[in-house]
Amino acid sequence: MIGRIALDLQNDSNYHRRIRTAINLAKQHNAELIGVYTTRLTQRYVFDDVALPDQVKKIMGRQLTEEQEAMHAEFLKLAQEAGIKAQWRTPEGHPEESLAMQARYCDLIVMSQTENRGSVASVVANRTESVIMNAGRPVLMVPFVGEVLPTVGENILFCWDSGRRAARALADAAPLFSKAKQIVSLSIDPDVEMLRNKGIEPGDLAAYCASHNYPPLTEVVKSRADNDIGNTILNTATDYGCDMIVMGAYNHNRLREWAFGGTSKTLLQSMTVPILFSH
Numbered sequence: 001m002i003g004r005i006a007l008d009l010q011n012d013s014n015y016h017r018r019i020r021t022a023i024n025l026a027k028q029h030n031a032e033l034i035g036v037y038t039t040r041l042t043q044r045y046v047f048d049d050v051a052l053p054d055q056v057k058k059i060m061g062r063q064l065t066e067e068q069e070a071m072h073a074e075f076l077k078l079a080q081e082a083g084i085k086a087q088w089r090t091p092e093g094h095p096e097e098s099l100a101m102q103a104r105y106c107d108l109i110v111m112s113q114t115e116n117r118g119s120v121a122s123v124v125a126n127r128t129e130s131v132i133m134n135a136g137r138p139v140l141m142v143p144f145v146g147e148v149l150p151t152v153g154e155n156i157l158f159c160w161d162s163g164r165r166a167a168r169a170l171a172d173a174a175p176l177f178s179k180a181k182q183i184v185s186l187s188i189d190p191d192v193e194m195l196r197n198k199g200i201e202p203g204d205l206a207a208y209c210a211s212h213n214y215p216p217l218t219e220v221v222k223s224r225a226d227n228d229i230g231n232t233i234l235n236t237a238t239d240y241g242c243d244m245i246v247m248g249a250y251n252h253n254r255l256r257e258w259a260f261g262g263t264s265k266t267l268l269q270s271m272t273v274p275i276l277f278s279h
Contacts, residue, residue: 001029001175002025002029002031002107002108002175002176003029003031003032003107004031004032004033004034004105004106004107005022005025005026005029005031005032005033005034005106005107005108005109005110006034006036006099006102006103006105006106006108006109006110006137007019007022007033007034007035007036007109007110008036008038008099008109008110008111008112008127008131009035009036009037009038009071009075010037010038010039010095010112010127011039011067011071012112013144014112014113014142014144015071017112017142017143017144017148018110018111018112018142019035019075019078020078020148021110021140021142021148021152021274022110023078023079023082023084024082024148024149024150024151024152025110025140025152025153026082026084027082027083027084028151028152028153028179029175029179030084031084031107032084032085032086032087033079033084033085033086033087034086034087034089034102034105034106035075035079035086035087035088035089036089036091036098036099036102036109037068037071037072037088037089037090038090038091038095038098038099039064039067039068039095068090072088075088076088089102095127096127096130096131096134097134099111099127099131099135100130100131100134100135100136103131103135103136103137103139104135104136104137106137107137107138107175108137108138108139108140108172108276109131109135109137109138109139109140110139110140110142111127111128111131111139111140111141111142112128112141112142112143112144113128113141113142113143113144113268113269113271128141132249132277132279133249133279137172138169138172138173138276138277138278138279139276139277140274140275140276140277141268141271141274141275141276141277142274143271143272143273143274143275145272146271146272146273149243151243152243152244152274153176153179153180153243153244153274154179154180154181154182154243155180155181155182155184155240155241155242155243155244156173156176156177156180156182156183156184156242156243156244156245156246157184157186157233157236157237157240157242157244157245157246158170158173158177158183158184158185158186158245158246158247159185159186159233159245159246159247159248160185160186160187160205161187161188161190162187162190162195162200163248164248165248165249165278165279166247166248167248168248168278168279169246169247169248169276169277169278170208170246172276172278173246173276173278174212176244176246176276177209177212177214177215178212178213178214180214180215181215182215182218182240182241182242183209183214183215183217183218184217184218184219184220184236184240184242185205185217185218185219185220186220186221186222186232186233186236187219187220187221187222188221188222188223188224188229188232189222189223189224190221205217205219206219218240220236220240222236228263228266229263229266230263230266230267230270231266231270233245233247233263233267234266234267234270234271234272237273242273243273243274244273244274244275244276245267245271245273245274245275245276246275246276246278247275247276247277247278248277248278248279249277249278249279
């Protein structure tokens, strides 16, 4: 079951989509929502004697306080209207470290795709990538486009390659799979001979899902001959009406390569449904 959900309350352009998605998910699972407000520009730096002139410090300090109070009030109001339990947290320190720490006391954390498409900021590990790699909990990424549905994860596309990361995602998504109406597994160019040599039977994944009382599994096998992997995943999600994608994330070095192209660039820039990344 999902008992607690952490939510990144960074004040950005995707804040309202992110909070609506998190609230809808919390309602579905009768879960408590932990709102985590972080900002790189903390009061500590604003009031550092050598940082800024006094007048600028006062203005920035007041703006920070007003922003925090407004977001706090809105968060609690929306949670109350939705009838869910909610807590507001304002941890100190590095935002990525704080978010990862808060996520470890929850079942997953809700964040957003980055807006730093093609910018210099994408060269260094960004907020989301850092949390995915370090939290030890799955990260649900909310897109900038597409409809925010009242339910989340009723029709799930699960990316399966028989590897460790996919297996981790299979376990992490168990509470979502148990409440889903449809689960579609997507395998791209599977190594059938290798699986046969390892003694894997064609129906083993479906048998695993059945043993956990998940909905009957729809297994889809595709080739990347005509599309890259990212577009194949997105096209399959559209074809089967999926409202969530579940997949494993690569290690840090591989994920950095994604910043300049490949699977995650396609997914994070083009996704229209939330993606649960597991590491």
